[in-house]
Amino acid sequence: MTQPTQIFPGLGKVIRQFWPQIRQEKALLSVSIIGLVIEVLARLLSPWPLKLIFDYVLLPDANSTDLPVLGEVNPSVLILILALSIVGVAGLSAMSAYISLVSLSVAASRMISDIRSQLYRHLQRLSLAFHYQAKSGDLLTRITSDMDRLRDVIINHALPLLINIFTLFCMVGVMFWMDWELALIALAVLPVFMFSTVSITQRIRKISQRQRRRESAMAATAAESIGAIKVVQALSLERVLEQLFVHDNRKSLEESARTQQFSAGLKRTAEILVAIATALVLWRGVYLVQLDKASPGDLLVFITYLKTAFKPTRELAKQMAKISRGVVSAERIIDLLNVEPEVRNAKDAIAAPPFQGTIKFENVSFAYQGNQDTLQNLSFEVKPGQRVALVGPSGSGKSTLVSLLLRLYDPHSGRILIDGQDLRRYQLDSLRNQISIVLQDSILFGTSIRDNIAYGSLGATDAEVRRAAKLANAHEFIMALPDGYNTLMSERGATLSGGQRQRVAIARAAIRKAPIVILDEPTVGLDNKSEQAVNQALKRLTQGSTTLLITHDLSVSKDFDQILYVEGGQVLEQGTHQELMHQGQHYAALFQLQSVVYPEQPTLSPKTLSA
Numbered sequence: 001m002t003q004p005t006q007i008f009p010g011l012g013k014v015i016r017q018f019w020p021q022i023r024q025e026k027a028l029l030s031v032s033i034i035g036l037v038i039e040v041l042a043r044l045l046s047p048w049p050l051k052l053i054f055d056y057v058l059l060p061d062a063n064s065t066d067l068p069v070l071g072e073v074n075p076s077v078l079i080l081i082l083a084l085s086i087v088g089v090a091g092l093s094a095m096s097a098y099i100s101l102v103s104l105s106v107a108a109s110r111m112i113s114d115i116r117s118q119l120y121r122h123l124q125r126l127s128l129a130f131h132y133q134a135k136s137g138d139l140l141t142r143i144t145s146d147m148d149r150l151r152d153v154i155i156n157h158a159l160p161l162l163i164n165i166f167t168l169f170c171m172v173g174v175m176f177w178m179d180w181e182l183a184l185i186a187l188a189v190l191p192v193f194m195f196s197t198v199s200i201t202q203r204i205r206k207i208s209q210r211q212r213r214r215e216s217a218m219a220a221t222a223a224e225s226i227g228a229i230k231v232v233q234a235l236s237l238e239r240v241l242e243q244l245f246v247h248d249n250r251k252s253l254e255e256s257a258r259t260q261q262f263s264a265g266l267k268r269t270a271e272i273l274v275a276i277a278t279a280l281v282l283w284r285g286v287y288l289v290q291l292d293k294a295s296p297g298d299l300l301v302f303i304t305y306l307k308t309a310f311k312p313t314r315e316l317a318k319q320m321a322k323i324s325r326g327v328v329s330a331e332r333i334i335d336l337l338n339v340e341p342e343v344r345n346a347k348d349a350i351a352a353p354p355f356q357g358t359i360k361f362e363n364v365s366f367a368y369q370g371n372q373d374t375l376q377n378l379s380f381e382v383k384p385g386q387r388v389a390l391v392g393p394s395g396s397g398k399s400t401l402v403s404l405l406l407r408l409y410d411p412h413s414g415r416i417l418i419d420g421q422d423l424r425r426y427q428l429d430s431l432r433n434q435i436s437i438v439l440q441d442s443i444l445f446g447t448s449i450r451d452n453i454a455y456g457s458l459g460a461t462d463a464e465v466r467r468a469a470k471l472a473n474a475h476e477f478i479m480a481l482p483d484g485y486n487t488l489m490s491e492r493g494a495t496l497s498g499g500q501r502q503r504v505a506i507a508r509a510a511i512r513k514a515p516i517v518i519l520d521e522p523t524v525g526l527d528n529k530s531e532q533a534v535n536q537a538l539k540r541l542t543q544g545s546t547t548l549l550i551t552h553d554l555s556v557s558k559d560f561d562q563i564l565y566v567e568g569g570q571v572l573e574q575g576t577h578q579e580l581m582h583q584g585q586h587y588a589a590l591f592q593l594q595s596v597v598y599p600e601q602p603t604l605s606p607k608t609l610s611a
Contacts, residue, residue: 011327013331013334014327014330014331014334017330017334017337018111018115018330021110021111021114021115022111024110024111024114025107025110025111028103028104028106028107028110029103029104029107031099031100031103032099032100032101032103032104032107032159033100034100035096035097035098035099035100035101035103036096036100036159036162036163036166037166038092038093038096039093039096039097039100039163040163040166040167040170041170042089042090042092042093042096043093043167043170043171043308044167044170044171044174045089046086046089046090046093046304046308047300047301047304047305047308048301049082049083049085049086049089050082050086050297050300050301050304051295051297051298051300051301052078052082052297053078053079053082053297054295054296054297054300055295055296055297056075056078057075057078057079100159101155101159104154104155104159105155108151108154108155109151111154112147112150112151112154115147115150115333116143116147118337119142119143119147119333119336119337120143122336122337122339123139123143123336125341125344126339126341127341127342127343127408127409128403128408128409129342129368129369129409130339130341130342133369135216135217135219135220136220137216137217137218137219137220137221137222138216138217138219138220139336140219141215141216141219142216142329142332142333142336145215145329146329146330146332146333147329147333149325149326149329150326150329150330150333152322152326153322153323153325153326153329154326156322157319157322157323157326158323158326160319161319161323164319167308171305171308172186172187174305175302175305178298178301178302179288179294179298179302181284181288182281182284182285182288182294182302185277185280185281185284186277186280186281186302186306187277188277188280189273189274189276189277192273193269193270193273196269200262200265203262204259204262204324204325207255207258207259207262208255208259208324208325208328209328210255211252211255211256211259211325214248214249214251214252214255215248215252217248218245218248218249218252221241221244221245221248222245225241225245259325274306274307277306278303278306278307281302281303281306282299282303285298285299285302285303286299342409342410343407343408343409343410343428344428345427345428346424346425349424349425349426349427349428350425350426350427351426351427351430352418352426352427352430352431352434353419354434354515355418355419355434355515355516356384356419356515357382357383357384357385357386357418357419357515357516357545357546358381358382358383358384358417358418358419358420358546359381359382359405359416359417359418359516359546359548360380360381360382360416360417360418360420361378361379361380361381361401361414361416362379362414362415362416362417363377363378363379363413363414363415364377364378364379364404364411364413364414364415364416365377365378365411365412365413365414365569366400366404366409366411366412367412368400373569374397374400374569375397375400375401375404375411375569375570376568376569376570377414377570378397378401378414378566378569378570378571379414379571380564380571380574382546382548382562383546384515384546385544385545385546386546386547386561386562387542387547387549387560387561387562388546388547388548388549388560388561388562388563388564389549389551389556389557389560389562389563389564390402390548390549390550390551390564390566391551391552391554391557391563391564391565391566391587391590392565392566392567392572392586393567394552396566396567396568396569397566397568397569398550398566399520399550401566402437402518402520402548402550404416405423405435405516405518405548406431406432406435406437406518407423407424407428407431407432410424418431418516433512433514434512434514434515434516435514435516435517435518436456436509436510436512436514436516436517436518436541436545437509437517437518437519437520438502438505438506438509438517438518438519438520438522438538438541439505439520439521439522440520440521440522440524442501442502442504442505442508444489444496444501444504444505445489446488446489446490447488447489448483448485448486448487448488448489449478449481449484449485449486449487449489449504450462450465450485450486452489452504452508453465453468453469453504453507453508453511454511455508456468456507456508456509456510456511456512457511457512457513460511462485464511465485465507465511466485467511468507468508468510468511469485469503469504469507471506471507471510471537471540471541472503472504472506472507472510472537472540472541473503473533473534473536473537474500474503474504474506474507474537477500477503478504497530498526498530499526499527499529499530499531499533499534500530502522502523502526502530502534503533503534503537506522506534506537506538506541507537509541510537510540510541514545515545515546516545516546516547516548517541517542517545517546517547517548518547518548518550519538519542519547519548519549519550519551520550521550521551521552522534522538523535524552553594554587554590554591554594555591555594555595557577558577558591559577560576560577561576562574562575562576563575563576563577563580563587565580565586565587567586572585572586573585573586573587577591
């Protein structure tokens with residue numbers, strides 16, 4: 001006997017993966033199964049009133065002796081009873097089918113909702129290394145259309161297929177009970193049909209896999225081009241990206257057409273095989289009726305069962321094609337769920353206590369995938385409340401150093417300590433909640449300004465949000481907006497100016513009241529007025545906190561407590577501005593060069609970061 005997993009490779013893996021969600025809906029699924037059984041029983045009963053009419057009303061002389069009492073009933077009364085029974089059986093079938101479908105629909109919707117939420121949570125926790133390699137369009141396709149396809153398959157195709165298969169087995173059983181010889185004749189074409197079904201379904205599955213990859217590629221291209229529409233238009237890349245999209249779209253349509261071709265071929269094969277089985281049963285059945293070994297009603301039941309049981313096979317190709325695509329979508333979801341985050345809590349991780357702010361890097365080395373070491377045996381220490389500037393050429397490892405401190409990545413060797421404890425000892429959330437960060441291009445979310453600020457400390461009150469906004473010099477311009485703190489941001493906060501976005505980001509960092517603050521080029525690209533407002537906000541934000549500032553502007557760093565000159569993944573120089581200038585090496589040369597090129601460059605006054 002052909003197993004379902006032969007017809008649908010991967011089905012067993014899908015069921016095992018989602019068994020917890022299936023088990024949670026066992027009550028509704030049980031109701032659906034009961035409804036399914038009743039519907040199939042109603043299908044089994046549906047031809048019997050016609051059999052009795054043939055045997056005991058239309059051809060009373062050829063009636064069976066199985067129910068002689070029916071021969072004594074008035075024909076008009078018998079016809080009425082049997083006619084009403086036809087309506088009753090149809091009503092029972094319709095009601096049970098309705099209950100089964102509704103129960104399964106609710107159960108499937110709940111399961112898919114749970115799985116989608118699980119997938120979203122999982123995506124949020126996957127490491128940056130994964131997200132930088134993955135295409136956002138592909139991830140969105142998995143969390144949206146793949147989920148929708150899976151739900152559609154469960155309700156609109158898996159249930160009908162299950163009903164049809166169950167009906168087929170039950171009717172075959174009744175047919176063997178009535179006449180084993182006719183039953184064998186009817187099933188003679190089944191092996192041919194099953195062979196064709198397995199072969200074509202496997203082809204459909206392979207095509208579906210390619211088609212889903214094409215659709216993901218299209219989604220990725222669309223997401224990238226829309227997300228970078230300014231660059232696309234500025235570089236006149238519309239036609240190039242359009243050609244990529246059109247190519248994938250055309251290939252996807254071709255693969256869809258091939259799927260339809262295979263489905264149509266299987267459907268036609270099923271129709272021919274059913275016709276052959278019907279002809280064989282009629283040929284032998286009429287002969288048995290003539291020999292009085294069967295009644296006309298028996299033959300009618302056989303033919304009806306044959307049509308009823310095998311008629312769905314004409315739709316079987318369509319259902320199996322859809323289910324194959326659904327299994328492919330489910331496998332794509334499972335593949336994503338099975339990706340392990342590279343950075344995650346250790347089994348014995350503890351909640352981090354309140355930090356004092358001591359930071360220490362001990363022989364830290366790190367490399368991005370496929371690259372040479374970005375950091376090489378890097379070591380330094382920052383005392384609580386110290387202000388440290390990280391300077392050096394682009395690509396030297398400054399931002400990587402900060403990413404390691406936040407445990408967005410883990411070092412390949414060496415360790416990073418806060419207050420004498422390895423970061424990996426702490427739970428991720430408890431670590432990151434004690435570090436505030438302001439980036440060069442701070443991202444705001446498409447929600448209200450109040451929520452954007454409160455994201456820095458979930459559960460913050462309105463009063464705390466306002467205090468943080470005032471600290472960040474953001475309160476006045478926020479109150480001037482049409483809806484004040486309830487003003488909704490467009491995507492990435494594009495409705496605000498650069499300086500305003502930075503001040504909202506500073507407010508988000510300030511509300512956290514973190515003992516460690518990271519500033520990554522926070523004033524780059526701002527005009528003088530905006531820079532001054534941001535500088536004042538940064539002064540208040542960093543007061544009393546251990547501060548790390550990434551900057552290319554060396555005039556910003558000259559009065560910091562400590563300066564680290566980073567190049568080639570190593571700390572080449574370390575000390576105060578005066579000490580490094582006295583050494584006359586890399587830092588001194590770069591500082592003198594900047595002083596000549598930008599003699600009047602506005603700067604983030606170092607004293608603004610004084611405690």
